[in-house]
Amino acid sequence: MKRNIQILMHTHWDREWYFTKDETKVLLRNHMQEVMEYLENNPDTVYVLDGQSVMLDDYLELEPEAEDRLRELIAKGNLRVGPWYTQTDLLLVHGESIFRNLYYGIKRAREFGHPMLVGYAPDTFGHSSQMPQIYKAFGINSTFFWRGYSELKGKKSDFIWKGLDDSKIVGVNLATGYQGAKYLESDPEELKIRMNKIMNVLDTYSTSSNRLVMNGHDQMPIQKNIKDVITEIENIYPEDTVEISDFESYVEGLDVDNLEVVTGELTDSKHARIHRTIGSTRMDIKLLNTEIENKLFNVLEPLAVIGNNAGISYPHTVVEKICKTLFGTHAHDSIGGCNSDKVNQDIKQRLLNALEMVNTQIELHLRLLIMGDKQNEYTIAIVNGLPEKREKEIVEFEMLTRSKHFELFNEEGEKIPYSIVSQQKEDAGLIDRQVAARLQDIKVFRTTIAVPVASIEGLSVQYYTYQDVEEPVTHIESTLENTIENKFGKLIVTDNQIDYVHLDTNKKYENILSIENSGDAGDSYDYSPPVEDWIINSKDNGTLDFSVNKTTNYQEIQFDLKMNVPLDSKARENRIAHQEVGYSGSLRLYQNDSKIYVSLNHINESKDSRYRLVIKTGIISDKVKVDGYLSNQEKAVYNQEALDIWETDQWVEKPVSIETAQSFISLKSQNKQCTVYTEGLKEYEVLGDSIYLTLFRTFSHLGKRNLVNRPGRPSGIEIETPDNQLLNQTFTFRVSIDFQNANQESKISKRYLTPLIGYQQKEFNRFNINPRENVTKTSKYLSLELEELVVSATKLTEENDLFIRLFNPQNKEVTAQLPEESYLSNPMEELKGSISSFTLAPQKIKNIIIKK
Incomplete structure (x- = not known):
């Protein structure tokens, strides 16, 4: 068969790894100068800029005068950019981050010409099963990738990838890698040897006469002698055609109707490592990222929608800045944490900067909202950021008052009971520098309170007031009991363990x-057990001190857990556990909520270790239900098929049964269920009747060779990374556990991660702002009847229309009604026709725009 050898010229541009993003920016300037000059001199040539539009911004930051040349090359199709803004990880970040990454990537590429509408993700550590639907929604009908494929998925490298909702796109596994034809030799004999190796692989796995030869590598400069090389390849294979090509041309040559259909996640590690346990590397960075994502997508954006109704301009540019800062940390290496210490320090600092921006914008919006209530001096705002009515919930927020005691009143003037969570006395001069500048001695009380909210409409604000009083109005009752309870169940602490009775x-x-x-002999890519591990559990080797507090609105067990563990790998090897470590925290029950709210605080003091939270469910099942990107799915508890063959089939990495979820893990058996909801803890394993959530792990090197679960060469490079031991790192972990039968885990999780917001108009603030005359008290709301559908995003479009993204996590169709002036949209927020109601199939995503 005559073959069409298609040379695809590209560079793979890791913005950071064991080198910093600032180093690569300087290199990118040099790289782009060479690429543009070559393309201008060879207008019949195509060059792919790694599928990420951020490279345009990075380059033009240092050489803005080159913009016109860049535009011309992109407009002519010589230089291919997009669709991503950055080359993101496709398992660890928030589903909205995936949508926004594509949104900003395509938007930026459009500003220069036509985006490359190909799902190019060459080096990502695995691919979510919801990606076919997400790609297709953006008009992307194919994906090209390297990692995650094996013959267990499909026999050939060209296939149809069917997503959870049955969306289908063309999938192409780069069988020789994105780097398979890097630096092609100019010597004819050497080139022949090299090409024969490449072609043998491509002949085995390709389904058509096309052979895609990937001429590029990490930060590889353009191969300027490529045309001479092509001439030599033509001499080697005189019966074949050889040309410089692109991804789209390769897909056009496939017989799409006869390709094998592949389903599910692409996370197999036969030919390329997936690093299935990278989800717990540098948990300080991952938890920080999740905190920002939750605050951005679940708090700031819907809050800004409400603010817009009150006359506060929507902060489009602030949101875009936060998003792009986040996406700069979402590349597989970056969010994976498999970097040098210097790079991880930079990533963490950028995330801290993004957190400051999102926190400040949230507070600013809340302050401006409160100023809209010009009738009351002492005002509190309670905000519902979901476009659905909520009932019988608790909002927790902070008060700053001159008096130790105060009373709350709703808009009808009724007194609202509240519980004090904590209270401390502070110097107002440390909060507001104007107090200190005037040499005033003012003491205030910072009080965290829990307030019941009987009912609140969607996307709305309720305004409360407060007044100082002399006598306490509520209190915490400390008891000597060992039990707390609500109408769903009770928690009992006995004999160093915690039991739960489901009523x-x-x-x-x-x-x-x-x-x-347990021990960790791995590196920044993979957890690896020591050859001889020593596993210690707090139940058998720990002490649990506790106290019980009962309030009007909740009951709580506060605890202090101590356990002795090995200091490092040497101590573990010698079975010496002299290092005392502690976990403090609380278990809380609310009267109208079936979940057990767990908070854990910890300061790490041990090395070469892995810590996991063990939730004993009493349920044994071979399936576990989890959420992925805007979806639910069932996964096998044990990766049986792959584990049976990985050694004899010589997989490059053991396909361990440690998996990734977004925000919940649920086990069911007959009439029993246990669901664990998490805030950023995404790596889990099910063993017996227990769910193991990885809290964090510590280790010594970026890369190591010959790990127990990963034989052979090191991943990355073998350099010491002492920061990865996370010594003295402070952690706060939050999960909730629910033994109630439910089939709306995604909806419950969304509410769990989108709490009601409370904010008090404070007398003392870090920054002063002027009142806005145009800001008014808003009574607008939007309470959609969404049934079992779940909201993923609530925001404004750039035209300031309301945009809502929904999905159906159920295994049945769900119908919902919409208000007047509702329209279908695509993820680029472009109108696609009016709509008054719709029926959404299982695992489907819908984008809606509601005009004012």
């Missing part, structure tokens, strides 16, 4: 919570 079934779940410490 509906009278089922007792014993030892529901403990901490596991």
Whole structure:
């Protein structure tokens, strides 16, 4: 068969890894100068700029005068950019981050010409099963990738990838890697040897006469002698055609109707490493990223929608800046944490900067909202950021008052009972520098309170007031009991363990919570057990001190857990556990909520370790239900098929049964269920009747060779990274555990991660702002009847229309009604026709625009 050898010229541009983004910016300027000069002199040539539009911004930051040349090359199709803004990870970040990354990537590429509408993700550590639908929504009908494929998925490298919702796109596994034809030799004999190796692989896995030869590598400069090389290849294979090509041309040559259909996640590690346990590397960075994502997508954006109704301009540019800062940390290496210490320090600092921006914008919006209530001096705003009505919930927020005691009143003047969570006395001069400048001695009380909200409409504000009083109006009752309870169940602490009794079934779940410490001989890519591990559990080797507090609105067990663990790998090897470590925190029950709210605080003091939270569910199942990007799915508890063959089939990495979820993990058996909801803890393993959530792991090197689960060469490079031991790093972990039967885990999770917001108009602030006359008290709201549909995004378009992204996590169709002036949209926020109601199929995503 005559073959069409298609040379695809590209560079793979890791913005940071064991080198910093500032180093690569300087290199990029040099690289782009060479690429543009070559393309201008060879107008029949195509060059792919790694599928990420951020390279345009990075280059033009240093050489803005080159913009016109760049535009011309992109407009002519010589230089291919997009669709991503950055080459993101496709398992670890928020689903909205995936949508926004493509949105900003395509938008930026459009400003220069036509974006490359190809799902190019060459080096990502695995691919979510929802990506076919997401790609297709953006008009992307194919994906090209390297990692995650094996013959268990499909026999050939060209296939149809069917997503969770049955969306289908063309999938192409780069069988020789994105770097397979890097630096092609100019010597004819050497080139022949090299090309024969490449062609043998491509002949085995390709389905058509096309052979895609990837001529590029990490930060590889353009191969200027490529045309001479092509001439030599033509001499080697005189029966074949050889040309410089692109991804789209390769897809056009496929017989799409006869390709094998592949389903599910692409996370197999036969030919390329996936690093299935990278989800717990540098948890300080990952938890920080999740905090920003949750605040941006679940708090700031819907809050800004409400603010716009009150006359506060929507902060489009601030949101874009935060997004792009986030996306700069979402590349597989960056968010994976598999970098040098210097790079991880830079990533963490950029995330801290993004957190400051999102926190400040949230507070600014809340302050301006409160100023809209010009009738009241002492005002509190309670905000619902979901476009759905909510009932019988608790909002927790901070008060700053001159008096130790105060009373709350709703808009009808009724007194609202509240519980004090914590209270401390402070110097107002440390908050507001004007107080210190005037040499005033003012003491204030900072009080965190929990307030019941009987009912609140969607996307709305309720305004409360308060007044100082002399006598306490509420209190915490400390008791000597060992039990707390609500109408769903009760928690009991006995014999160094925590039990739960589910009242509906009278089922007792014993030892529901403990901490596991084990060794970690791995590196920044993979957890690896030591050859001989020593696993320690807090139930058997720890002490649990506790106290019980009961308030009007919740009951709580506060605890202090101590356990002894090995200091490092040498101590573990010698079975010496002299290092005391502690976990403090609380278990809380609310009267109208079936979840057990768990908060853990920890300062790490051990090295070469992995810590996991063990949730004993009392349920044994071979399937576990989890959420992915805007979806639910069932996964096998044990990766049986791959584990049976990985050694004999010589996989490059053991396909361990450690998996990734976005925000919940649920086990079911007959009439029993246990669901764990998490805030950033995404790596889990199910063993027996227990869910193991990785809290964090510590290790010594960026890369190591010959790990127990990963034989052979090191991933990355073998350099020491002492920061990865996370010594003295402070962690706060939050999860909730629910033993109630439910089939709306995604909806519950969304509410869990989108709490009601409370904010008090404070007398003392870090920054002063002027009142806005145009800001008014808003009574607008939007309470959609969404049934079992779940909201992913609530924001304004750039035209200031309301944009809502929904998905159906159920295995049945769900119908919803919409208000007047509602329109279908695509993810680029472009109108696609009016709509008054719709029925959404299982796992489908819908984009809606509602005009004012």
